[in-house]
Amino acid sequence: xxxxxxxxxxxxxxxxxxxxxxxxxxxxxxxxxxxxxxxxxxxxxxxxxxxxxxxxxxxxxxxxxxxxxxxxxxxxxxxxxxxxxxxxxxxxxxxxxxxxxxxxxxxxxxxxxxxxxxxxxxxxxxxxxxxxxxxxxxxxxxxxxxxxxxxxxxxxxxxxxxxxxxxxxxxxxxxxxxxxxxxxxxxxxxxxxxxxxxxxxxxxxxxxxxxxxxxxxxxxxxxxxxxxxxxxxxxxxxxxxxxxxxxxxxxxxxxxxxxxxxxxxxxxxxxxxxxxxxxxxxxxxxxxxxxxxxxxxxxxxxxxxxxxxxxxxxxxxxxxxxxxxxxxxxxxxxxxxxxxxxxxxxxxxxxxxxxxxxxxxxxxxxxxxxxxxxxxxxxxxxxxxxxxxxxxxxxxxxxxxxxxxxxxxxxxxx
Numbered sequence: 226x227x228x229x230x231x232x233x234x235x236x237x238x239x240x241x242x243x244x245x246x247x248x249x250x251x252x253x254x255x256x257x258x259x260x261x262x263x264x265x266x267x268x269x270x271x272x273x274x275x276x277x278x279x280x281x282x283x284x285x286x287x288x289x290x291x292x293x294x295x296x297x298x299x300x301x302x303x304x305x306x307x308x309x310x311x312x313x314x315x316x317x318x319x320x321x322x323x324x325x326x327x328x329x330x331x332x333x334x335x336x337x338x339x340x341x342x343x344x345x346x347x348x349x350x351x352x353x354x355x356x357x358x359x360x361x362x363x364x365x366x367x368x369x370x371x372x373x374x375x376x377x378x379x380x381x382x383x384x385x386x387x388x389x390x391x392x393x394x395x396x397x398x399x400x401x402x403x404x405x406x407x408x409x410x411x412x413x414x415x416x417x418x419x420x421x422x423x424x425x426x427x428x429x430x431x432x433x434x435x436x437x438x439x440x441x442x443x444x445x446x447x448x449x450x451x452x453x454x455x456x457x458x459x460x461x462x463x464x465x466x467x468x469x470x471x472x473x474x475x476x477x478x479x480x481x482x483x484x485x486x487x488x489x490x491x492x493x494x495x496x497x498x499x500x501x502x503x504x505x506x507x508x509x510x511x512x513x514x515x516x517x518x519x520x521x522x523x524x525x526x527x528x529x530x531x532x533x534x535x536x537x538x539x540x541x542x543x544x545x546x547x548x549x550x551x552x553x554x555x556x557x558x559x560x561x562x563x564x565x566x567x568x569x570x571x572x573x574x575x576x577x578x579x580x581x582x583x584x585x586x587x588x589x590x591x592x593x594x595x596x597x598x599x600x601x602x603x604x605x606x607x608x609x610x611x612x613x614x615x616x617x618x619x620x621x622x623x624x625x626x627x628x629x630x631x632x633x634x635x636x637x638x639x
Contacts, residue, residue: 283453284358323370474600494631502527510605540579
């Protein structure tokens with residue numbers, strides 16, 4: 226009997242121990258960390274890569290860049306640095322007799338730092354410029370002086386160098402750079418090395434760069450070429466697609482405008498608004514047609530906008546020539562009306578818009594694609610009138626927005 230009771234007591238003790246313990250069941254845990262919502266964006270950029278006026282191409286007439294504080298220092302001893310503006314030097318060494326009109330001696334700091342006089346050091350100076358149109362036939366001059374040696378590169382290709390220490394007595398002329406100039410943005414870089422001089426200081430062993438690049442496209446007296454404007458992909462500020470001071474019947478022009486969105490698919494519009502027709506001086510031919518300061522368009526009572534026709538097309542290759550076999554018309558009509566609605570692919574190909582304007586009645590041959598202008602429809606009541614207007618590029622998301630229309634956009638909400 227004692228043995229049986231002992232066994233029962235043992236069982237009770239064990240049961241009590243199990244009841245007071247934590248029981249581990251089989252389990253598994255999966256956690257998704259860092260969940261986040263980020264608002265999408267639409268970033269529209271616009272470029273203007275080609276323009277004609279009565280058969281004349283827009284091109285860059287002249288470029289001038291020189292050593293000044295708008296040049297940027299982008300590297301030291303071949304290693305990139307966060308770009309910063311060069312400094313104009315207040316101390317000009319008597320031995321620096323090189324002459325480059327309108328250019329300024331510059332260095333990375335003013336004065337030259339002490340450490341840079343006792344050690345070999347080089348800095349890379351960068352300046353960009355824009356060129357559009359043919360470079361053949363242009364007059365190009367690049368003059369460079371430095372203390373001490375220099376290497377000149379244009380768009381990544383070395384175009385000149387002088388390893389000698391005395392490049393400050395007179396400026397060298399760098400030649401044969403025309404083959405290295407590209408359409409759009411060009412980058413000029415000059416690496417200047419200051420040779421070490423033991424025991425020297427910024428006055429006894431200074432460093433500096435003096436240069437000037439001029440390009441004359443020899444446009445002559447071409448008013449249009451001297452007043453037109455082309456630019457690469459950018460946010461619009463004060464750029465003008467049109468700038469004409471003496472429009473006459475049958476004048477005809479073309480533009481190539483491209484629109485870019487880099488983040489999300491978007492609808493895009495080109496919208497003419499803020500039109501302002503001004504009568505200006507009432508001439509006899511206008512009076513003969515009954516024109517006066519109380520008739521005409523509501524915005525200023527001028528009539529010029531009545532006679533400006535537009536034609537736009539999807540210019541697939543961006544050449545500014547309408548090809549009806551593969552390109553589609555997207556607008557034809559009055560300049561005062563909304564122009565274009567496109568669908569842009571975020572991060573995808575550029576959408577080129579070809580645009581033609583006519584002072585009169587625009588004529589488009591649907592077979593050959595030839596665009597002409599009949600000026601007979603432009604009457605004398607437009608003489609001396611002027612028109613200013615805004616051309617706005619607008620983008621709006623396509624996702625969840627199937628019914629979008631450019632005509633619904635109010636650019637000037639009250």
